[in-house]
Amino acid sequence: MGKNMIQDIIRKTRTVRKFQEEMKISQETLLGLIDLARLGGSARNCQPLCYMLITDSEQCEKIFPLLGWAGYLSDWPGPEPGERPVAYILCLLDTKRCKGPENEVYIDLGIASQNILLGAAERGIFGCRIGAFSKDAVGRSLALGNRYKPLLVLALGYPAEEVVLEKMEQDGDIRYWRDADSVHHVPKRQLSDIILEPGS
Amino acid sequence: MGKNMIQDIIRKTRTVRKFQEEMKISQETLLGLIDLARLGGSARNCQPLCYMLITDSEQCEKIFPLLGWAGYLSDWPGPEPGERPVAYILCLLDTKRCKGPENEVYIDLGIASQNILLGAAERGIFGCRIGAFSKDAVGRSLALGNRYKPLLVLALGYPAEEVVLEKMEQDGDIRYWRDADSVHHVPKRQLSDIILEPGS
Numbered sequence: 583m584g585k586n587m588i589q590d591i592i593r594k595t596r597t598v599r600k601f602q603e604e605m606k607i608s609q610e611t612l613l614g615l616i617d618l619a620r621l622g623g624s625a626r627n628c629q630p631l632c633y634m635l636i637t638d639s640e641q642c643e644k645i646f647p648l649l650g651w652a653g654y655l656s657d658w659p660g661p662e663p664g665e666r667p668v669a670y671i672l673c674l675l676d677t678k679r680c681k682g683p684e685n686e687v688y689i690d691l692g693i694a695s696q697n698i699l700l701g702a703a704e705r706g707i708f709g710c711r712i713g714a715f716s717k718d719a720v721g722r723s724l725a726l727g728n729r730y731k732p733l734l735v736l737a738l739g740y741p742a743e744e745v746v747l748e749k750m751e752q753d754g755d756i757r758y759w760r761d762a763d764s765v766h767h768v769p770k771r772q773l774s775d776i777i778l779e780p781g782s
Numbered sequence: 783m784g785k786n787m788i789q790d791i792i793r794k795t796r797t798v799r800k801f802q803e804e805m806k807i808s809q810e811t812l813l814g815l816i817d818l819a820r821l822g823g824s825a826r827n828c829q830p831l832c833y834m835l836i837t838d839s840e841q842c843e844k845i846f847p848l849l850g851w852a853g854y855l856s857d858w859p860g861p862e863p864g865e866r867p868v869a870y871i872l873c874l875l876d877t878k879r880c881k882g883p884e885n886e887v888y889i890d891l892g893i894a895s896q897n898i899l900l901g902a903a904e905r906g907i908f909g910c911r912i913g914a915f916s917k918d919a920v921g922r923s924l925a926l927g928n929r930y931k932p933l934l935v936l937a938l939g940y941p942a943e944e945v946v947l948e949k950m951e952q953d954g955d956i957r958y959w960r961d962a963d964s965v966h967h968v969p970k971r972q973l974s975d976i977i978l979e980p981g982s
Contacts, residue, residue, distance in 0.1 A: 632976045692892015778834045
């Protein structure tokens with residue numbers, strides 16, 4: 583492996599919200615991605631996260647309207663039919679397996695979801711982390727018991743939009759935007775702007 | 783890039799707590815790792831995390847006793863002189879850049895720290911996420927202002943121990959252990975044990 587493979591794939595792994603809905607993802611691929619989540623580190627080694635796959639089109643249609651899309655694109659209600667996600671991985675907390683404070687669960691969730699999205703990008707699959715949804719409505723829709731608490735939805739598919747990173751001025755505007763050609767631009771803080779010297 | 787590069791590097795990226803202290807890590811490499819953290823996704827695109835590098839041996843010696851090591855190895859107080867980390871990346875919250883709830887910050891922290899550790903593993907460098915430390919003591923030691931809140935310490939170095947994953951029985955013991963040859967064993971839940979069917 584070259585020295586910058588990880589950098590290349592991290593750079594490529596951008597949030598995508600429009601998909602080629604006719605291109606499905608196999609169950610085997612999705613299970614492989616969850617296996618990457620499984621292999622991530624976990625605080626106290628609790629491994630309290632579990633995962634539900636939603637791929638059936640009827641179930642996808644039930645989940646879709648429960649999700650909040652792209653807070654800063656206020657005139658865009660989310661992807662239209664034909665460009666919607668083809669699969670969702672619902673990340674849940676198994677409360678029976680959780681021993682530590684809540685913060686640790688969310689660190690685990692960041693690790694796990696990043697593993698999934700990096701492995702997906704390697705296969706040309708992209709996605710979006712969605713935390714803005716009614717946990718109760720999703721729980722009811724999937725007939726979840728009390729033991730499991732929905733934390734995050736990963737919406738996945740083959741991409742139908744281009745996403746580019748933009749340099750952000752120090753403490754500039756953090757809001758992403760779409761240009762006239764529907765290219766999605768994401769401002770990123772620069773390295774010098776996130777390095778702190780002792781005594782700061 | 784092959785189809786399983788990400789899986790290989792994720793599998794390789796294990797928590798290591800004993801290092802070859804004579805092998806230092808260059809400032810350039812460390813800044814490159816923080817750049818990987820920078821490139822990770824961030825809720826609301828806030829990018830509220832910042833990073834302080836601790837590499838100077840005097841500073842490392844001041845930080846080391848403030849850290850908690852390997853909760854389950856109760857008779858092991860942490861790495862001895864000669865096998866201690868050669869660098870620390872302190873991950874902090876810049877409270878002036880934080881717009882969302884705390885949970886989102888910790889997801890960002892999982893993503894960022896995973897990017898760092900994956901990029902490190904690609905270079906033969908390993909580390910340990912340490913959340914068990916006195917935030918106040920570390921803040922005082924580094925003369926941090928109120929604006930910045932220490933969240934996590936990444937201890938880094940070239941490894942001086944072997945870590946292997948072990949299959950864990952369903953809801954078996956989550957505690958890692960060291961064997962007589964000082965090999966570190968980490969039980970991992972199996973895939974079938976973390977996949978949930980609707981109606982669970």
